[in-house]
Amino acid sequence: MKQKILIIDDDTSLRRVLEFNLQEAGYQTAAAASGEEGLRLFGEVEPALVISDMKMPGMDGMQVLKSIKEGAPDTPVIMITAFGSVDMAVEAMKAGAYDYITKPFNRDELRLTVAKALQFSSLSQENRHLKSQLTDRADFSAIIGSSPAMEKVFQVVAKVADTEASVLITGESGTGKELVARSIHSRSSRASGPFVAINCAAIPHDLLESELFGHVKGAFTGAVRDKSGRFALADGGTLFLDEVGELPPALQPKLLRALQERMIEPVGGTKPVKLDVRVVAATNLDMEKAMSDGTFREDLYYRLAVIPLHLPPLRQRRDDIALLLRHFCGRHGAEKVQFDTAALAALLAYPWPGNVRELENLVERLLIMRNGDTITVADLPEKILNHERPATAGSVVNLPPDGYSLEELEREVVVQALERNSWNQTAAARFLRIPRHTLLYRMEKYAITPP
Known part of the structure; x- marks a missing residue:
């Protein structure tokens, strides 16, 4: 997606020159003829960078700078100043401006200053993200367990983490599905990218499509500006779809298309957006029943469950x-x-x-x-x-x-019998009063292996 730059200048010809040069360099622009209009546009377009003239009637560039830094301190601002007003530009940098350019300036100077400002902003965001990742990784130690059942979970996570395969984590509420999803992300090559989570059951159905895929300005009542969805926010990282079994049927084909084509289409948009996102999903529902009832698409299930992972x-x-x-x-x-x-x-x-x-x-x-x-x-x-x-x-x-599930009860009985008899299969079969081959069949059915 093109980065947005907001230009604030009362000089019409200079605004047009700035817009032309920046659009030619591949940026998306928005322009305002006054400081007041610029701040209004800033709230609507959420630009990655602001270029503002220092001297304007009404609200001048210094006031614009201070207002932006109060509301969005991480947004870089470049000031435009006349040659004789460099001292004012220096004061602006002390107040938080990234840099300044003096009139008249050439195209290369403008583009180089803009590129450096955006690179600085990107590095700052990455630094904050890495710090938050270090904080998040403290939570991975909360996946506590040394039982055979959890050892199997750890083995699967180790094998699938550094792949691009979609993972569907199933299990009852409270078993730690999001912690496992975060562990998969942290052990993958995407660990330096974002981990974005969304609870599909916690958002009203009529808002969920916008939350996932974003929307463009005017797509519906209240859409006063473009908004990035969770897919776009997770670009280069991992998107965790919690309670994916609650996804409304009307939205399931759109999610399937996003997974198959690695492209999304914001609500109200006309052009698909290509993204690089790995999806990890989770549910506490019986997905086999949901598919047989027709409430969840089989093709979407198999796309999500390339790697099924059950938490006991x-x-x-x-x-x-x-x-x-x-x-x-x-x-x-x-x-x-x-x-x-x-x-x-x-x-x-x-x-x-x-x-x-x-x-x-x-x-x-x-x-x-x-x-x-x-x-x-x-x-x-x-x-x-x-x-x-x-x-x-x-x-x-x-x-x-x-x-209680009859299968879970049967599995637990077999495990306890084996544990009580030190995993001696003959003794355990005798304890359960069944033939040894029946015990072996149950062990294979429930994937029971000696510790």
Whole structure:
């Protein structure tokens, strides 16, 4: 996309010369004949650079500069001044102007000054982005786990991170899908580019297309200026589509086209825009059911799920709960806090319908309300303890009130039997009272491998 430059000058002929030279150099321009008009246009076009004359009737260049720096300090401003007013230009640079050019100036001087200003602005933005990336990378340590289920996740991330393949992360709410998406981005060749996230379920359907693809001025009521969408903001980096299963059917063909052709068309626009974006998506929905119901396109699903990656719920990796407890205590500055045996046993037995997010919230609450450095059963909320009571006398399994997948239950039973018998398959099959070949079939079906 062409970079936009705003020209503010009361001299009509000079404005036209500036516009012609800058457009010839490949820039998009907007022009204003006064400081007041220039500030109004600045809010509409959101330029990458401003060129303003120093002396103008009404609001002069210095006032324009100060107003721009107050509202958008990162936008570079180049001042135009007469030869005898260099002192004023120097004052403008002290006030935040990037540089100045004196009248009369030639075309090459203008283009070189503009190019340097835009390069400086780009480097400044990249520097801020890298700093934010360093901050974000501290969050990657929050993907805690040493269980076999999480080891598989880590292996997949390591293999697919530095590719261009689309990844679809599935799993229940609270399992850490965005953290995994960020981890994929940080380990890819796009790590120096932006990571842009959008929750497809959190934005009204009639606004979602504009949020994704942007819009041009006048595309609809309220579109007072061009706006870049999340795809454009993620150019050169990664776009994370959270809750992609909630995408309205009318928008799904447009997303499919964007993925296939690597081009988008802003709302109200007539020219497609080519972009370099990798897409990582996530959902907690049953996508097989969504496709069979006709609410999600099969071709879009397979385009998103070139690499499917499933995050296990916390109840399927209970071995990680103790690690997570220590991690969350450390995050809140409570490294000395311990959980006694009975409290830890209760937490291990709880099904965690809210997964890791629920565990983290509970730890934060316990740390606030604790009376000492040891958390006991008495500190735990009733719902953690009550679930342990069997629904019927003599029942082997205590199912959670919100239901449970039969396949997940079967897989968990097989894993527990293998763990109890030190992964001896013959002993585990005898424990489950099934033939060994049936156990091997179940292990292959659920991708169960010894640690």
